[in-house]
Amino acid sequence: EGEEKRWLDGLKRKRKNSQCSVKSMSGYIPSYLEKDEPCVVCGDKATGYHYRCITCEGCKGFFRRTIQKNLHPSYSCKYDGCCIIDKITRNQCQLCRFKKCISVGMAMDLVLDDSKRVAKRRLIEENRERRKKEEMVKTLQNRPEPSSSEWELIRMVTEAHRHTNAQGSHWKQKRKFLPEDIGQSPVAPTSDGDKVDLEAFSEFTKIITPAITRVVDFAKKLPMFSELPCEDQIILLKGCCMEIMSLRAAVRYDPDSETLTLSGEMAVKREQLKNGGLGVVSDAIFDLGKSLAQFNLDDTEVALLQAVLLMSS
Template structure:
């Protein structure tokens, strides 16, 4: 299985493990987080082992918005569209920057243009309400499948044997004779 990038795990209380900078934003205190490097991530079977992101050349994690990309370019593209940031992007070098793993964060305009040039589809980025609706539908489908599987497993249970039926009747009669308080037992 493929190795996933290190994951930072912090304590459960964000206020406990963070300090505030002068502008009010939270900053991590040194030594408060631990790195987990033994985590292995899911890489789709349709990707070759060393498949590269078509935008920056980093390690690809799957098809995102119609292109094979890394998590960084997927997130950059999604945030750019959701927050409508692309009209605010500008380039200092006449829109001719090289976008690779090292330089991808230096020019947002050229990175966005490369995303579009390689075929990433803006119409596939969901807004907040559509994303929430999609997650809700996914959870409803999971719950429906769980229920269907439970029903199937119950339907496949064998009929009780005559000995088991006898035991059921004995237990039922014992309950009725000792707890016959309600009319529903008569």
């Protein structure tokens, strides 16, 4: 792989130097491949360098399959190996097409078997992820320090969250688990044809109004929100209330018991939440909770996420 890369880089430089004047006349394409460049095997439109030659996808695949499955010993030609290979005739004679692949320089040793190809893809993906993480770290390291006014705003948003977040950091000690026999079997039909467990639904309705009130109180404590016209405040709250309540529940996902704690007091399992009236929305909240659990978000991070949801709804 390293040898092929060095060879390809050298070829790119040669092509760039030798064709600079042509590109300036016809318009530069930011790639080593010229526009509508033909496949060196059949003349079809090339897609890139494959096995050391500029070829189309068809000839690339033909050459790879031939080598991987060792098919070339079985190829034969009706016309003594004298066929002309082009876009129209390339599928009519496998032997002449393969001979053309070899004659133009396609390298058999660069064709990987299945295990090596999987390993190469895995390595490429790992390198891609590593580069992404390095770029993220670099971006964070170069991030400017917040100004004093920005720190003050962050403090205010964090305090607004803490004052309106039921049970605060003690939710695990104060939560009560919804009995397991509640919410396991939906029985009552709803207007849209679904069924709901009435007992679980009743429990959830007891906490929904206080939860909404706390979201409204959170919003009112933010200066950027309270300065808006009343009509705009109502529109924003209608658009974000469910999202903020879902986020507040999601960050209280407990992997050990596989529960979410609603409104800081009621721990429920996925099926209980689903059968209690939330349906498929419960899956989204639980999945979000499982994803966020690995980040161990603090109050400030959760508060800022809520502020973003509020002001962008």
